[in-house]
Amino acid sequence: MEFAKGHGTRNDFVILPDPDGALPLTAGSVAALCDRRGGIGADGLLRVVRCAKHPDATRYAADAEWFMDYWNADGSIAEMCGNGIRVFLRYLVTNGLADGPTVTIATRSGLRTGTVGETIAVQMGPPTLLGTTGATIGEAGYPGVAVDAGNPHLVCPVPAAELAALDLTRAPRLDPAVFPAGANVEFVTVLDEPVAGADRHVRMRVYERGAGETESCGSGAVAVAAVTLREAGRDAGTVAVDVPGGRLTATVTPDSLTLAGPAVIVATGTLR
Numbered sequence: 001m002e003f004a005k006g007h008g009t010r011n012d013f014v015i016l017p018d019p020d021g022a023l024p025l026t027a028g029s030v031a032a033l034c035d036r037r038g039g040i041g042a043d044g045l046l047r048v049v050r051c052a053k054h055p056d057a058t059r060y061a062a063d064a065e066w067f068m069d070y071w072n073a074d075g076s077i078a079e080m081c082g083n084g085i086r087v088f089l090r091y092l093v094t095n096g097l098a099d100g101p102t103v104t105i106a107t108r109s110g111l112r113t114g115t116v117g118e119t120i121a122v123q124m125g126p127p128t129l130l131g132t133t134g135a136t137i138g139e140a141g142y143p144g145v146a147v148d149a150g151n152p153h154l155v156c157p158v159p160a161a162e163l164a165a166l167d168l169t170r171a172p173r174l175d176p177a178v179f180p181a182g183a184n185v186e187f188v189t190v191l192d193e194p195v196a197g198a199d200r201h202v203r204m205r206v207y208e209r210g211a212g213e214t215e216s217c218g219s220g221a222v223a224v225a226a227v228t229l230r231e232a233g234r235d236a237g238t239v240a241v242d243v244p245g246g247r248l249t250a251t252v253t254p255d256s257l258t259l260a261g262p263a264v265i266v267a268t269g270t271l272r
């Protein structure tokens with residue numbers, strides 16, 4: 001079985017081409033492939049399958065050829081992955097499976113259209129800011145804003161000195177009444193250093209549901225940008241989001257959100 005490996009700002013993915021949906025993927029087989037010692041190693045897995053061949057995507061078959069079947073490293077399934085979409089688009093265009101530069105794919109959260117160039121920009125749709133809630137790490141509480149970015153997020157502003165010191169080796173505890181299916185938790189600090197072309201500049205760390213601390217999370221950057229702009233009293237603007245793996249840029253208008261950043265394929269191979 002052929003595979004590829006790619007990443008977007010070091011949020012990394014195993015890519016499995018399975019146009020006809022023939023692979024019997026299970027939580028166990030995905031977790032084994034994503035295992036960094038016994039498998040290929042990744043934060044998640046992207047199955048490249050035709051919409052017409054996957055039960056979660058047949059309704060999109062008239063509008064998109066390909067479905068991003070996204071799995072977290074622990075074998076759980078997620079609705080959305082902002083870095084995964086960009087890597088998925090890079091894979092499609094690099095392998096001649098889609099004509100660029102503009103490609104629409106299906107996800108469990110709906111159709112998404114991206115533009116493939118040196119970087120890849122995806123129309124993510126406007127996130128929904130929900131109520132305030134919080135996370136707990138050890139004895140410390142972190143108030144934040146719940147955000148639906150296609151998948152669930154909690155955005156917690158923290159001072160710069162605290163951001164680097166946070167222990168994200170274990171999952172922050174959440175209110176199960178707010179997040180019955182868990183959530184990705186972003187901790188964010190607004191930075192003073194301006195970035196050309198951006199209205200706001202922030203630094204983010206993330207604990208991803210189903211993967212642990214990762215070096216980047218595209219949907220997390222979307223959630224962070226929406227919260228950052230709202231707290232600045234703005235309904236539009238561009239936010240530069242620095243993550244441990246690089247920089248993402250989120251541009252918000254009242255009815256859209258575009259996520260942009262690098263996405264690369266680093267290897268191809270054969271599974272034994």
Ligand SMILES: N[C@@H](CCC[C@H](N)C(=O)O)C(=O)O
Binds near residue numbers: 079083210216220
């Ligand atoms: N890394 C992704 C998000 C992947 C899914 C997430 N862990 C979840 O369970 O919702 C991104 O770049 O958005």
